[in-house]
Amino acid sequence: MSDPDCIFCQIVAGALPAHRVHEDERTLAFMDIAPGTPGHLLVIPKAHARDVLEIGEGDLGAVVLSAQRMARRVSERLGADGVNLINSCGAAGWQTVFHLHFHVIPRYAGDPLRLPWVPEPGEPTEIAALAERLR
Template identity: 70%
Template sequence: MAADPDCLFCKIVAGDIPATRVYEDERTIAFMDINPGTRGHLLVVPREHAVDLLSVAPEDLAACTRTAQIMAARVSDKLGADGVNLLNSCGAAAWQTVFHFHVHVIPRYVNDPLQLPWQPAPGDRDEIAAAAARLSE
């Protein structure tokens, strides 16, 4: 299994660094985030090292998505979360700080203090159309 000896999450996967694991299967591990945004915030990582969303193997991406869905159901059922955010940051400009692909499972509660930085507001329709045209090529 590919690992990066300098990667924090690879060390967690290998058991070299302790983590509070809450789920694992043959492709993924879910463990508690030590800097949680809300109660029950956890991370899902593939066992095999991949730097980010653009480099993760499709099979590992699918496995992480399945595990994130399982964990979203658990935080709703067992912690009483009112909702769940799944978050992936791809690249430093997108707030990625650990360069091993991972998905945040963030339980949300009515009136919890977590505020994400993006506030939806109407966009420029011409710019939206131009970006869509480029993406459709």
């Protein structure tokens, strides 16, 4: 299944260029054209799925395993000191391309990339109440 208007589906089909670094039956990994750090790449399912809420379990599992492989690869081959695996779901969650994808972002000591969220302690009662709602 593909969406002809989806840029990532067009990359899968070969209609748009991409620097492919890994491909298997269900997934494709390619370099991000707006990298946060050197080596930043994306891992996507070949079959179109809008986001992590829509994708089937089999394709999601395949994407996560490919993302793990790519995280290992950037660590081993690029000498990354760490890796961020990031998925954004929905516009409010910073998703801009509506085809599920995981960012594999190599992190290097002293690199300038800063995520917009800075963790701060939450209110314990609110955390407990939200946990109850999610059980």
